[in-house]
Amino acid sequence: MKKLINDVGSVVADTLRGVAAAHPSLRVDVENRIIFRRDAPRPGKVGLVSGGGSGHEPLHGGYVGYGMLDAACPGEIFTSPVPDQIATATTGVDGGAGVLHIVKNYTGDVLNFEMAAELSGDEGVEVARVLVDDDVAVRDSLYTAGRRGTGATLFVEKIAGALAESGAPLAEVARVGREVNDRSRSFGVALTPCTTPAAGTPTFELGDAEIELGIGIHGEPGRTRAAHREAREIVRLAMDAIDDDLPLSGETLVMVNGMGGTPLMELYIVFAEVAAYLEEKGATAVRSLVGDYVTSLDMQGFSVTTCALTGELTRLWDAPVETPALRWGR
Amino acid sequence: MKKLINDVGSVVADTLRGVAAAHPSLRVDVENRIIFRRDAPRPGKVGLVSGGGSGHEPLHGGYVGYGMLDAACPGEIFTSPVPDQIATATTGVDGGAGVLHIVKNYTGDVLNFEMAAELSGDEGVEVARVLVDDDVAVRDSLYTAGRRGTGATLFVEKIAGALAESGAPLAEVARVGREVNDRSRSFGVALTPCTTPAAGTPTFELGDAEIELGIGIHGEPGRTRAAHREAREIVRLAMDAIDDDLPLSGETLVMVNGMGGTPLMELYIVFAEVAAYLEEKGATAVRSLVGDYVTSLDMQGFSVTTCALTGELTRLWDAPVETPALRWGR
Structure with a gap:
């Protein structure tokens, strides 16, 4: 470490x-x-x-x-x-x-x-x-x-x-x-675990071709482990989970958040897919954040958070x- | 990858x-x-x-x-x-x-x-x-x-x-x-290499207890390889290199920049040591940035950049x- x-x-x-x-x-x-x-x-x-x-x-x-x-x-x-x-x-x-x-x-x-x-x-x-x-x-x-x-x-x-x-x-x-x-709803995906200074070793093991879907922010287990795949497919899994829970529609605040070790380029690639998914559902990302906002040390991966806006919420966000x-x- | x-x-x-x-x-x-x-x-x-x-x-x-x-x-x-x-x-x-x-x-x-x-x-x-x-x-x-x-x-x-x-x-x-x-002067330190999507493998090899001093932003070789050590000692090596080149003094703009994969906590720990070093030299960090501003994909490490301010430069920065x-x- x-x-x-x-x-x-x-x-x-x-x-x-x-x-x-x-x-x-x-x-x-x-x-x-x-x-x-x-x-x-x-x-x-x-x-x-x-x-x-x-x-x-x-x-x-x-x-x-x-x-x-x-x-x-x-x-x-x-x-x-x-x-x-x-x-x-x-x-x-x-x-x-x-x-x-x-x-x-x-x-x-x-x-x-x-x-x-x-x-x-x-x-x-x-x-x-x-x-x-x-x-x-x-x-x-x-x-x-x-x-x-x-x-x-x-x-x-x-x-x-x-x-x-x-x-x-x-x-x-x-x-x-x-x-x-x-x-608001969130869903996170990990490509790698994180390493705490005290432990000095990764919080969990993840294979070279595996990702963890539904990861938490402490390296605790997620919903399921899956094969790594294209960004647009990973985004679809994450967004489906959100949309199943609270159907996406209308003006939406969206955050694509890096887990700490993810290059910003990749977060923008994810955001492009998130915006396309929203459009498909008739929703629009009218306000957005792309970057490291809620991290897990050096973990690679991302989370998406959506919030269905109202006039009041947009005004307060702005x-x-x-x-x-x-x-x-x- | x-x-x-x-x-x-x-x-x-x-x-x-x-x-x-x-x-x-x-x-x-x-x-x-x-x-x-x-x-x-x-x-x-x-x-x-x-x-x-x-x-x-x-x-x-x-x-x-x-x-x-x-x-x-x-x-x-x-x-x-x-x-x-x-x-x-x-x-x-x-x-x-x-x-x-x-x-x-x-x-x-x-x-x-x-x-x-x-x-x-x-x-x-x-x-x-x-x-x-x-x-x-x-x-x-x-x-x-x-x-x-x-x-x-x-x-x-x-x-x-x-x-x-x-x-x-x-x-x-x-x-x-x-x-x-x-x-302005800069000096960078890498704890890990980065991996480009096209290559799929790290740009260079670095041992578990090694760091690369004077790293560039493309994973190209730095000045020298050294044993990993406490943050305050690493910062001293970086700041000495800057101070040797252009002695630090007066009101200074300072950036502690993450290389893309470095947890923000660690950048703040580095910044504390940078600020202490400046004080030792009679300089003051009157303006600062701490975060990922000029990265190298997923590389872990940091760079420090200093700029000796004037009244005009401070006004334009603000x-x-x-x-x-x-x-x-x-």
């Missing part, structure tokens, strides 16, 4: 030092492992907090800033953040209007965010939660009861963040976040955002 | 179809392999054209748009674009104020851009050129007489693009582009830009 690290034990702290050095718009609490928006808490604004295992960068720290998250809590690699950490973030961003937790549906994350909400409640902070469970690939998995949360997390963070920025109350911000999740990994309008 | 492609022969065309589908602000001529800014040519504005082999995405197509390039010409993977293609792009973006070619110093690129400039001159288009040769690692290489052009290309495109957007004449835009190149891969201020 070759990784650009100093020590297996300091990977998360060293990453946070880099984030702090690179982004003056953020305030990084390296000791407590929290990435804050520099101007948090903002009086009267609903605070948004997310978090989860490290190794999925830019999720979540890359989405802290104007119009999106107020704080992110990275855990160890592929490991949930702890309740105290989340509670410190929650009280730290409360500007008196309450705080929304955006939680990917993994058992550890769900439990620790719940405990953090209780701890924060004891401090007088009102907390609401949006649970993200957009992955259609598997019903239950190694780390989840119910569906896993993947790419839609970013959509929820962006759209709920925009509504919070406009001064909306907590219940409204939570409502729009849930609506985004309800309208609203200004200024974070390390997503920026427009300012 | 597992890649997300339809056919080895259609990789560039399929990528361009994806770029067209994802970015309505661009106009993509798939047949001639040119990515245009949709509103090109702009009357009275100097046009900027760059190009080079594919496989380095988002370079160059990801930098087409307001405040940066007017057109990009991708060649086959790791292969120069051809003169007719570049000439078509050049005449296509000329708004009467002339066109600047931004050319990475590789023998094929240099020759083909020269021929394109002649062809465009025959059509009455005034062409100037900025040659980018920022890589301090090797003097001559497999593909180059003199230094190679790498990460500074993006700095030249951004800063010259901002000056062109403000209405400056061709000579001024070329002057600032050359100044950026003169003030000016609004709206491209697929670099966006702020609008």
